[in-house]
Amino acid sequence: MRRAHANTKLPDRGRRERKKLETRDRILQAAAHLFSDRGFDATTVNEIAEAADVSRATFFNYFPEKSRIVAELGDRMTRDFLAFVSDVHRRDLPLAEGLREAFGHSAEALEQRPSLSRALLLETVARRDLDERTSHLARFHAGLGELLQAASDRGELRDDATPTLLAQIIGGTYVEILLAWMTDPELSLAERLDEAAQFLASTFVR
Amino acid sequence: MRRAHANTKLPDRGRRERKKLETRDRILQAAAHLFSDRGFDATTVNEIAEAADVSRATFFNYFPEKSRIVAELGDRMTRDFLAFVSDVHRRDLPLAEGLREAFGHSAEALEQRPSLSRALLLETVARRDLDERTSHLARFHAGLGELLQAASDRGELRDDATPTLLAQIIGGTYVEILLAWMTDPELSLAERLDEAAQFLASTFVR
């Protein structure tokens, strides 16, 4: 069965497009493994290309800079987090619950693949490129903003705190705990985050 | 008048030592200016050496890596901050006052030389090198810890929060506000920090 002769441009040109996605993904996965083994700096583009079974030139075709890879991986994490937050939001939980669930979800994802997470966090949370860092941050904050706005609409919050400040407090604390976990993977990320979520929520509620 | 013929080794061997310090400082200053103009990555070691009027080789004599410069500059900022905190501590102010003063002092220092501060913050607060990032963090937290401990001793704090968590909340919020300021230098750092300090202190007090 042939595709209808649409004169509308097909965004998916079949096998071609599919292969591109596959290749892109292979590179990402290969890089993720290498980064989590040896770290970002100690992994060369050649090695990534090798592991993904493409040429160096092709690598740069997909990712104009090595660091774009890590940006993309970080993006995926953030997307996942935001999707979860949206879900929490939809369920209209009290702030305390919502925050705990969101943090808990995040902790779970991070603890699943600690070494990869650590590599990623170093390159996203502690990312040196300011623009990426903040666009990332902005999306994260937007997610938190949803929760806070909802809580505010329900009249849960103290009046003396702006949503912006609250988002900064929550976001900052989150990052700080992640950093602590990175340096001492012994301590349970989930516990720390949960403790923080509870405490924070309790201080914001009127 | 000659120096006594001490067989104890003199740590300061006169002009030699002094010149070294001067050179070190010249390099630091030159780098600071260049970083704040063009950013860290866009500044080459050659340019720094040139501006400091030393050879490339000498540069590497003083700073084995380009990034060590920024670490040192960051260190100086932190030292200054900690000294101030110690002072606050000595005056035994209530937490709210102490925090506001400390944040205020910091804001002042940062806003004095915004472009340099931004360059520095990118490389220290948002530093990619985990070890440096956290040793830095640790000292910062130690400083906050002083304040918190004192407040705790005076019985000012809620009992349900550990000092560690409080330090993480305060530190995280601080960093987050700095980042916001970096992306939008229009907004007043001092105001934001002050607002945050007041709010945070008020939530921690029993």
Added chain:
DNA sequence: TCAGAACTTGGACTCCGGTCCAATCTTGAG
């Protein structure tokens, strides 16, 4: 089936951070 578009590849090239070293200049001390 086939032409052309889209993708891949190897290889040459530039730039920068970082290392090494032998030659030279500066300084402290007898």
Added chain:
DNA sequence: CTCAAGATTGGACCGGAGTCCAAGTTCTGA
């Protein structure tokens, strides 16, 4: 004044990121 220890220098060298391009391969649409 002398000279050895210490500091500075230029220049050669390496490895990795990123650019460019011409030639080869794979896919699509007709």
